[in-house]
Amino acid sequence: MSKTKKTTEPLRIGILRGQENSFPEGLIANINRVAKEKGKNIVAEFIKIGGLKMAEETPYAVILDRISHEIPHYRAYLKLAALGGTYIVNNPFWWSADDKFFNYSLATKMGIPVPKTIILPSNQHPPNTTSESMRNLIYPMDWKGYFDYVGFPLWMKPFDGGGWKHVYKIHNPNEFFEKYNQTGTICMVMQEGIEFSEYYRCYCVGKKKVHIMPYEPRNPHHLRYQASFAPSEKMKAMLEDYCIRLCEALGYDLNTLEFAVRDGVPYAIDYMNPAPDADYHSVGHENYTWIITTMTEFLMDKAEEVAEKGSLMSKEMRWSSWLTAKA
DSSP, rough: OOTTTTTOEEEEEEEEEOOOOOHHHHHHHHHHHHHHHHHHOOOEEEEOOOOOTTTTTSSOOOESSSSTTTTHHHHHHHHHHHHOOEEEEHHHHHHHHHOOEEEEEHHHHOOOOOOOOEOOSSSSTTTTTTTGGTTTTTTSSSSHHHHHHHHHSSEETTTTTTTTTTTTTOOOOOHHHHHTOTTTTEEEEEEEOOSSSSSHHHHHHHHTTTEEEEETTTOOOTTTOOOOEEEEEEEEHHHHHHHHHHHHHHHHHEEEEEEEEOOOOHHHHHHHHEEEEEEEEOOHHHHHHHHHHHHHHHHHHHHHHHHHHHOOSSSSTTTTOOOOOOO
16 A cells, blocks of 8 residues: 555454454454444454465554464564564564573573573473584583572573463482473573562563553462452552563564562563553453553554554665655
């Protein structure tokens, strides 16, 4: 679409989803309802993808990505859509490059408290490598120095994983090596265990709006959003500040950020969640309603901004001069 040519074609918001149902279906229904009520020429729909031709245009002003981290073909589609000027939530280029260990280092540089963390080489050789490939690796490793730095109990988890997969709480060196020897080729981090009195999971949308959810990870999964604590006004202010600053630095328009509070200090534990849990049956009615309402507003605003200004993708990309305006 040309910025100077009027069109009756609606602004399209595409949703790329995986196995989840309640959030993407509820979001599409709400966007279309709000658009109709407000008389806006905006349509939300699920995306269908087949084989892709080089430089093929997509019809979407905005796409919300919920699954491309697990489907390489979808990630390729999103990069192609970005080249055509579509605004992607979240940016597939940054998401592809991001990892939790970098995020911990970034937060430290920003002055945001994080647990002491060390990244470890994989326990087994990565595919297509041999012992000669590992000749730059220090051997033997300074395990005692690592344990002294992080302390016990500690947590061991993938440096770029999610969904509580391959996450272990470790109480002593013997237990550490027992678990580490089970991690195969996964690159892991070992991290200081924060014995917390409060724990919060926070939605952040558009790098501006924050929704703080008391969260109790020690409860059974279906009861984790039923916590016995609530943030003070001072804690709310700190959490909102940290969430916005981190999402601005990471470039995420949709994220959840988790904080463990020890002695009144919120430690950023996990804040690389570009496709965060938003299932009704998981997060509950109040949290689900907030994220549906807030994402509806954000995606519709972005679609209209693309129509007005053209591509909003980062101009720092080397190929940015080839971006195609969507309006």
